[in-house]
Amino acid sequence: MVWLGRSPARRRREPYLQRVTHAPPARPAPARPSPGARDAPPDRASPPGRAAPSDREALRARFHAVRSATEALAAPLSPEDQQLQSMPSCSPTKWHRGHTTWFFEAFVLGPLGTPPHDPRFAVLFNSYYEALGPRHPRPHRGLLSRPTAAEVGVWRARVDERVDRLLTTADGATLARIAPLVTLGLAHEEQHQELLLTDILHAFAQNPLRPAYRSGGGPARLPAQGGASSVDPAPPGWVAFEEGPAEIGAAVQASAARAEFAFDNEGPRHRVWLAPYALATRLVTVGEARAFVQAGGYDTPSLWLSDGLDFVRSHGLRAPGYVKVEDGAWRVFGLDGLREARDDEPVAHLSFYEADALARFLGARLPTEAEWERAASGAPTVGNLRDTDALRPLPAAGTGLTQLYGDAWEWTASAYAPYPGYTPAAGAVGEYNGKFMVNQLVLRGGSCLTPPGHIRATYRNFWHPDTRFQVTGLRLARDLP
Numbered sequence: 001m002v003w004l005g006r007s008p009a010r011r012r013r014e015p016y017l018q019r020v021t022h023a024p025p026a027r028p029a030p031a032r033p034s035p036g037a038r039d040a041p042p043d044r045a046s047p048p049g050r051a052a053p054s055d056r057e058a059l060r061a062r063f064h065a066v067r068s069a070t071e072a073l074a075a076p077l078s079p080e081d082q083q084l085q086s087m088p089s090c091s092p093t094k095w096h097r098g099h100t101t102w103f104f105e106a107f108v109l110g111p112l113g114t115p116p117h118d119p120r121f122a123v124l125f126n127s128y129y130e131a132l133g134p135r136h137p138r139p140h141r142g143l144l145s146r147p148t149a150a151e152v153g154v155w156r157a158r159v160d161e162r163v164d165r166l167l168t169t170a171d172g173a174t175l176a177r178i179a180p181l182v183t184l185g186l187a188h189e190e191q192h193q194e195l196l197l198t199d200i201l202h203a204f205a206q207n208p209l210r211p212a213y214r215s216g217g218g219p220a221r222l223p224a225q226g227g228a229s230s231v232d233p234a235p236p237g238w239v240a241f242e243e244g245p246a247e248i249g250a251a252v253q254a255s256a257a258r259a260e261f262a263f264d265n266e267g268p269r270h271r272v273w274l275a276p277y278a279l280a281t282r283l284v285t286v287g288e289a290r291a292f293v294q295a296g297g298y299d300t301p302s303l304w305l306s307d308g309l310d311f312v313r314s315h316g317l318r319a320p321g322y323v324k325v326e327d328g329a330w331r332v333f334g335l336d337g338l339r340e341a342r343d344d345e346p347v348a349h350l351s352f353y354e355a356d357a358l359a360r361f362l363g364a365r366l367p368t369e370a371e372w373e374r375a376a377s378g379a380p381t382v383g384n385l386r387d388t389d390a391l392r393p394l395p396a397a398g399t400g401l402t403q404l405y406g407d408a409w410e411w412t413a414s415a416y417a418p419y420p421g422y423t424p425a426a427g428a429v430g431e432y433n434g435k436f437m438v439n440q441l442v443l444r445g446g447s448c449l450t451p452p453g454h455i456r457a458t459y460r461n462f463w464h465p466d467t468r469f470q471v472t473g474l475r476l477a478r479d480l481p
Helices: 056-074 093-112 121-125 138-143 149-169 172-205 286-294 306-315 352-361 369-376
Strands: 002-004 017-020 238-241 244-248 270-274 277-283 323-326 329-334 337-340 409-415 441-444 461-463 475-479
Touching (some): 056 149, 056 172, 093 121, 093 149, 277 369, 286 352, 306 352, 352 409, 369 409, 369 441
Parallel strands (some): 017 238
Antiparallel strands (some): 244 270, 277 475, 323 329
């Protein structure tokens, strides 16, 4: 390991380069507040897991924890709030609560002969499973005033009782058969928890009153708010990686009962060859995005992919999503309402096109997903995830590769495609991922809205390149000789 060119006297201005063969885990950042206690893009919960916990009580406890967390996230919202659908890519909170409940009825209880709570609900809350029957059109979910939010709550409680009874009384063979599906359903629900928050944020952003999802502004220990003059973000350092082979993807273990859960799109594990490269030690900041805007970045064709330039021109984009520029200050709308952004916090709500252009403006590029995974392998999966209760990106803290997990999903330059040897599972559950592997880009690392314990180095999120309503940002990469 070689440290290059970062003298203490020039620490604030001179980036450093750390050369490694394998990624070093970041040194722990200062503790952030933790009060204790997503489907891939809308309706696309990722699919069959490699394994599930065999311990009955552990699975019961996790089931109730995840299901309760969904209800806690919905609790601040009125029935009217839960009805909102601001665009086809978003879904109402009530629909997220119902769809995740339908999943357990359709994939866990139904195959064992348990009748549904209300058979009419299937057509309303089936997302995209062709094998399981007709579906209500996705763009019209906000028109479903019935069942009411309260009735969905009754349905959720009834299904929770039935699943709990099943997990309590099932014999060993039955438990072994359903445990992977229950585990998958819980991972699916955690993805919808993130979507619940991003979708209600988009809905509230359409309201001229700019209502806040919650009052109080989050934990008291969050960094103080302030304008551009109050912070002076240092340039990022760089961590270099040597040329050579790398193993990426989730491994399929001989004993599925002992394997950690992974969605099927995370495997098979395979070898890739990587040219020498370097990754920035932190995410790109608001200050760097502000410089891009002030330099006319949105009007500079040489920075943009052709589709990207068409996209920003046709939509009149002049700044990242949820940003309003007033007298040079960036006012950002988030789950705590409007606030003034700090220059040293990560920029978020960027489309792939904007992330790619911003990286080019900064003299770098987006990393591939293999480069990112090689760097993240072995690093602890901790960061500004949902359990910090910040619910927004925070400035980088610590040394080494920081912000690998949490804060903002990191766009990569990699198309969402199957890994070598990938085959979807048989049956309806096989519709989870394979049919979406086209016209989308991979994102890595999770965000400030991702549940803790849900993310890992092999996790592949995926969205269309024009997506801005998710908490999406970027990390810089560059080629090395």
